[in-house]
Amino acid sequence: MAIRVLIVDDEEPVRRLLSKELKRKGYETDTAEDGSAALHKIRKTNYDIVLLDIVMPGLDGLALMKKVKADPASPAIIVLTGRATVDTAVEAMKNGAYDYLTKPYKLEELVIIINRAYEQRRLSIENTLLQQELSRKERPDKFIGKSQHYSQLLMMINKIAPTDSTVLILGESGTGKELVANHIWKKSKRNKNPFIALNCSTFSETLMESELFGHEKGAFTNAYKVKHGLVEAASEGTLFLDEIGEMPIGLQAKLLRFLDDGEFRRVGGNKMMNADVRVIAATNKNLQEAIEKNQFREDLYYRLNVINLEIPPLRERREDIVPLSEYFLNKYTRKFMKSVKGFDKNAVVKF
Known part of the structure; x- marks a missing residue:
């Protein structure tokens, strides 16, 4: 299945041309004309990459990033803008952008960044799965x-x-x-x-x-x-x-x-x-x-x-609190080689 890319830009010719070029490279593309439309689509569809303009009417790129990156499974964001400044670049990276390109840019350069962002996101998800597996072993x-x-x-x-x-x-x-x-x-x-x-x-x-x-x-x-x-x-x-x-x-x-x-x-x-x-x-x-x-x-x-x-x-089911607490206490006293005999009676009677 192709990598899913959402192109967010308030200029329709830019969206149309970039979508056409990326489709020729084998990507699956979708477009949004502003931040609000993009947020609606992101909440309904699982994109891998978002190509995002910073300066747009309404919900701008930085505001959109803050909303999107609140989700740990959010797509990778690559900022594309013609109004580049050091401040906006730094702000974009602080808000979770994977990378930053200034218009005009070479398509080949963008493709390389998209593939790198996708790979990093894939590895990040695999790492999350590993952490979840380690967490399971603690249950x-x-x-x-x-x-x-x-x-x-x-x-x-x-x-x-x-x-x-x-x-x-x-x-x-x-x-x-x-x-x-x-x-x-x-x-x-x-x-x-x-x-x-x-x-x-x-x-x-x-x-x-x-x-x-x-x-x-x-x-x-x-x-x-x-x-x-x-x-x-x-x-x-x-x-x-x-x-x-x-x-x-x-x-x-x-x-x-x-x-x-x-x-x-x-x-x-x-x-x-x-x-x-x-x-x-x-x-x-x-x-x-x-x-x-x-x-x-x-x-x-x-x-x-x-x-x-x-x-x-x-x-x-409060009757289960004490048995579960005792289970975890015994487990972690053994694991960390600590000598903890049990819970205070005054604490136990509260349950």
């Missing part, structure tokens, strides 16, 4: 609790784990949705095969499709060899799609087809492939509201929601 590797909510959840997991149905796990951030998914896998007949997790909020649509379904050699810039996606890696096992509500709408249709018949196609490929994978999804979003806003497919929702598990937050 409890087993269920801990004594509340009624905990007992009911454990009973449901034991009941649904032996089935092969898709499961949708709902709950706020930090409630342990991945831990639940992992426990379902451990209790299932697929537990001798992989459990693979993918956070859908981490990737642009371009990178997520490649990560999920793989790509063929030459499918897009820097695709130097065939890549097997997580669907193939999880064959005969379980694939956990965390933050499913953040999956780009265009990719949702491909996931739906895979859930229906187990078929998929690598990015840049023509051959239909098959994989036998159990899918467990999770979200902290209200998917019904997302459906009403056309941000999530209703048919995909019903396909995922065959079995529904809702995890209450810790504030609604």
Whole structure:
């Protein structure tokens, strides 16, 4: 799949010419005439790169950058302007721009910068995934609790784990949705095969499709060899799609087809492939509201929601606070070789 580039400039001839030239180089392009239009498009579409003019009517380039870069999965921004000063260049870089070019510029120079920005963004996303994986290892590797909510959840997991149905796990951030998914896998007949997790909020649509379904050699810039996606890696096992509500709408249709018949196609490929994978999804979003806003497919929702598990937050199961606290205390006293015997009784009785 081609690198997605959004061109933001208030001069229509500039947008048209640059879009034409980049398409000839193999990029997928879109345009916006000002910052407000660009922000609207960025919120709806997962771009890899934004080429941004600084001085525009309404929401200018610097103001747009501040809004866009607040999202850790935001596209890389390259500033292009004819009104260049040292101050604006410094300000742009402070606000998260990858690089800065002054008009007129050579197309070849811009292409090099776009490819570098894309590669840096890809590596940044991979680093985020690594940090998430390290974070996962710090979480409890087993269920801990004594509340009624905990007992009911454990009973449901034991009941649904032996089935092969898709499961949708709902709950706020930090409630342990991945831990639940992992426990379902451990209790299932697929537990001798992989459990693979993918956070859908981490990737642009371009990178997520490649990560999920793989790509063929030459499918897009820097695709130097065939890549097997997580669907193939999880064959005969379980694939956990965390933050499913953040999956780009265009990719949702491909996931739906895979859930229906187990078929998929690598990015840049023509051959239909098959994989036998159990899918467990999770979200902290209200998917019904997302459906009403056309941000999530209703048919995909019903396909995922065959079995529904809702995890209450810790504030609604206070009986679990002390057991969890003791677990982490014991874990980290061993890890850091500290001698901490326990919590003060006056603190414990508050829970």
